[in-house]
Amino acid sequence: MMPHTHLAVALMTAMAFLSCLRSESWEPCVQVVPNISYQCMELNLYKVPDNIPTSTKILDLSFNHLNHLGSHSFSRFPELLVLDLSRCEIQMIDDNAYQGLNHLATLILTGNPIQSLALRAFSGIPSLQKLVAVETNLASLEDFPIGHLKTLKELNVAHNLIHSFKVPKYFSNLPNLEYLDLSNNKIQNIYHGDLQVLHQMPLLNLSLDLSLNPLDFIEPGAFKEIKLNKLTMRSNFNSIDAMKTCIQGLAGLKINRLVLGEFKNERNLESFDKSVMEGLCNLTIEQFRIANIREFPEDVTDSFNCLANVSMISLLSLYLDNLEAIPEDFRWQHLELVNCKFKRFPTLKLNSLKKFVFIHNTGMSTFVETELPNLQFLALKGNDLSFKGCCSHTDFGTTKLKYLDLSFNGIITMNSNFMGLEQLEHLDLQHSALKQANDFSIFLSLRNLHYLDISYTQTRIVFHGIFHGLVSLQTLKMAGNSFQNNLLPDIFTEVTNLTVLDLSKCQLERVSQRAFDPLTKLQVLNMSHNKLLSLDVLPYEPLRSLQILDCSFNRIVASKEQELQHLPRSLAFLNLTQNDFACVCEHQHFLQWLKDQRQLLVEAEQMVCTQPLDMQDMPVLSFRNATCQISKMTISVSVLTVLLVSVAGVLVYKFYFHLMLLAGCKKYGKGENTYDAFVIYSSQDEDWVRNELVKNLEEGVPPFQLCLHYRDFIPGVAIAANIIQEGFHKSRKVIVVVSQHFIQSRWCIFEYEIAQTWQFLSSRAGIIFIVLQKLEKSLLRQQVELYRLLSRNTYLEWEDTVLGRHIFWRRLRKALLEGKAWSPEGTADAESSQHEATTST
């Protein structure tokens, strides 16, 4: 057992050692921008990495274990602009730690438990503008060695242990300081002497955040004659008395913007009353904001009495009910009510008000007419309000309105076409439900409107005159609506100045050919998320200034090839991603066009095929036209082959006998016979024999030599002798032309019987029957032999039709060729025998 235990212990030690080794990581930093920006966050680094280019400008070393910054720690990176050392467990920073960082503008030290900060720790960074020392155990600004950072604009020492608000003397050396964040510290009291430096060296642009300090007391006069840009004091007071004291202590302060109140999660004040606000009478305030006060007094007139002359007032997350009581002579020009609770919409009467922002408030349901005669800017966004009649100058009591935002509300019933609001330049109705938008030209009076947003207003556009009157409109957003028959009609006839048009998510299937004709200035057109089946280019042709066309997320399969050239020349970006491209040869011209226009296409690599199945999810640009050419080639070759073969077949059929001649060594002989066939026929059928048989067989190919009694019988010789000598003896075959007359003719029967005998004697199968006409059976039966033969043997039947004749002559020629001698010798023999025969006769 013992050796096993030893082994285990050894293994564990080895593992522990290995894991220790592993704790120092060699993982490389993330290169955000090559040679410029590197991110080394949380890489278990114990020292500044030395494998990073010296040209680095942005270096993030946060969440490492640097512990101790010795002098010249970063001298390898003289170009540094931003250095992030958040939560690096830095406890000590030596003299000249940042020496040599002549360009360093931002230094972040958040979350380091700094215990020892050398006096010259921040020397050698002459360009520093922003120093973030949040949560760094800093106990006092006085000891913070930054007095020489003349360029410093922003100092964030929030979340520290600073007890005193004493502005150190060296602040007179920081003339550019604009922002000092002292929030979440331990400051309780502010004395007169604390701000002495600001009397000597006023920092007029300084914004000061003192939020989340447990302020108890501000000595009266401490801020007298002090000018600040902004002072924020949120969640500073544990009691209403402390707040009252401190606000009175601010007396004499001249300030551009004062922010008071609490945070939603840091509410310490049990109550709030108007006496707190009375202290504000001793301040000179330009803009005032108060937020998250739980029990704001109902008597608003008294509460805001000291703020009657501020130009801007902003009330956030308050319960307000009596705003109507605010006197008309208050000089407020800009009023902001955000996230407040009301019982009903406040019907203000303020002559001075130019800008009224009333957004994300709750508790009301209906908009009520207001009387704000100088109002130019009105934002009523996200209040769930419904508008029973919209809109005319009587609703807002002004004719000067330039900006109107009624978005994210309830139902807006359009019953007036903005009468008296002709000055309007910006109108936003998105995500509110528009009613009666199709009844008349609702925007007819808005001849100065530049911007109109009716996206997602549940509008189904039926009336083609809906945009009449918008002659100055430059931007029209109407996504998420719908059109009758899903067809975009000619509704833009008067909006000729449009430069941006959003028609996405409108369920469009088709676009009317002339829909875009008036939009010659349009630069951006969004047709995405519709149901377009094909890229119909023709409607876009009149858009001479179009630069961006987005047709993504449609169902485009392809486009007509001949139309593609009509795409506007000015087009720079065409988005066709997420469509249903068919990567088939049928559309190869379109696919080739896509390849050619690659520099035009947005995210061309993301365009994938959906058809055919074997190409699914393949990039459209990977489609190769060669595949189509191959198949085309195959098709044409096979068609050609079939054609050739059939032509050859026809030719062979047609010139069968010529070919037989050629194959039979150019010439055929007649063998030992003078004639190819002896023709037995009735003289009654002589017409047929002369006009048909002789003509076709003797003048056709191959030419046959027939033996005919009227021509070839030697005169002066007995008929019987002629029949035997000339007819049977010299002929290879016998053609018997059977007809009614044949059976009735004695000579014919005689000839036929001799032929039969001859056939028997010379044992040659040479009789070819041609039946000229249908025979009566009774008549035929008289010739028992003939009848028997005809019923047993194949015979040729004459048929006087084109096809019948053709077949007849072919069969006859074939039958005549049978048994023919083809050899030249044969020919010679035949000639000699012919010679012999001639001589013998």
Added chain:
Amino acid sequence: MKGFAAAFLVWALVSPQGGGETWPAHTACRDGNLEVLYQSCDPLQDFGFSADQCSKQLKPNLNIRFGIVLREDIEELFLDVALFAKGSSILKFSYPVCEVDLPKFSFCGRKKGEQIYYAGPVNNPGFEIPVGEYQVLLELYNRDHSTVACANATVTCS
């Protein structure tokens, strides 16, 4: 012993260093018939969370406690909540927690590397949790869409 040594060796070699590990499940609250467990789904860090009340009858503006070391600045902060039951999505919504000009909470505007501790109400409506098991996916992210915190919670109500 040999088996133990071998298992140890395998564990030591296989166990990942740094990212990639899954965080342990924590209990946010447990009462008679309600149990809420959560697990961080941010590969970079775990965090602490608890709810003050733990009852089937959820009260409005529930008080919670939440502690974390920020990996990102949160001048702007958004919360995405997705609720699932039996694998199918029931509810999804997005809520702006911190906005540049309108910091509602005291932690808005806090810096990367700063430790924050939030104890306060959540802007929730009161309702009774129906009996069943639910999965809640919560994600906090900033303007750059970088994750600030992420949690997979399981709510078991019986």
